[in-house]
Amino acid sequence: MNQTFAMIKPDAVERGLTGKIINRIEEAGFTIVAMKKVQLSLQDAQNFYAVHKERPFFGELTQFMSRSPIVALVLQKDNAYSAWRDLMGATNPTEAADGTIRKEFGQSIGENATHGSDSEENAIAEISFFFSQFEINR
Ligand code: CMP
Numbered sequence: 001m002n003q004t005f006a007m008i009k010p011d012a013v014e015r016g017l018t019g020k021i022i023n024r025i026e027e028a029g030f031t032i033v034a035m036k037k038v039q040l041s042l043q044d045a046q047n048f049y050a051v052h053k054e055r056p057f058f059g060e061l062t063q064f065m066s067r068s069p070i071v072a073l074v075l076q077k078d079n080a081y082s083a084w085r086d087l088m089g090a091t092n093p094t095e096a097a098d099g100t101i102r103k104e105f106g107q108s109i110g111e112n113a114t115h116g117s118d119s120e121e122n123a124i125a126e127i128s129f130f131f132s133q134f135e136i137n138r
Contacts, residue, residue, distance in 0.1 A: 003033065003136075004080035004117050005126035008071040010064060011111035013037070018071055021114065024101055025075060028087050034074040034127075034136045042066045048129055057110065064110055072130040081123050084116045 089100025117123035
């Protein structure tokens with residue numbers, strides 16, 4: 001069993017899709033070991049996405065991610081990070097496979113409903129960005 005970091009982004013929270021996405025997560029066999037709803041400041045979003053700071057979409061991405069609350073989760077499952085990326089689908093919803101969360105709920109490459117860590121190493125870093133060890137139920 002291992003853990004990954006997942007986020008329901010502002011577009012999906014604003015549209016009232018939190019419950020539907022959590023349902024998809026649980027139906028796929030993940031255990032939610034931590035969860036909270038928080039609003040990122042622009043600085044928080046810039047820190048979280050620092051790896052993308054040279055990208056042309058960095059300003060748009062960080063404005064979007066800080067415009068309204070997000071739901072942060074820690075998910076547990078065998079091969080958690082790749083299983084969650086499979087369930088989300090491709091970054092661009094128009095390229096995401098049928099049955100994936102981004103295909104169903106994503107609206108654009110930026111407003112694509114969910115985020116997931118892209119490696120086990122980043123999962124550890126992103127989990128600790130949002131959660132203390134006392135907030136994770138083992
Ligand atoms: P995420 O998995 O959260 O990681 C980085 C995010 O950058 C990615 O999902 C996309 O939502 C966003 N992103 C990637 N490419 C673009 C783009 N061309 N324009 C706007 N946002 C983008």
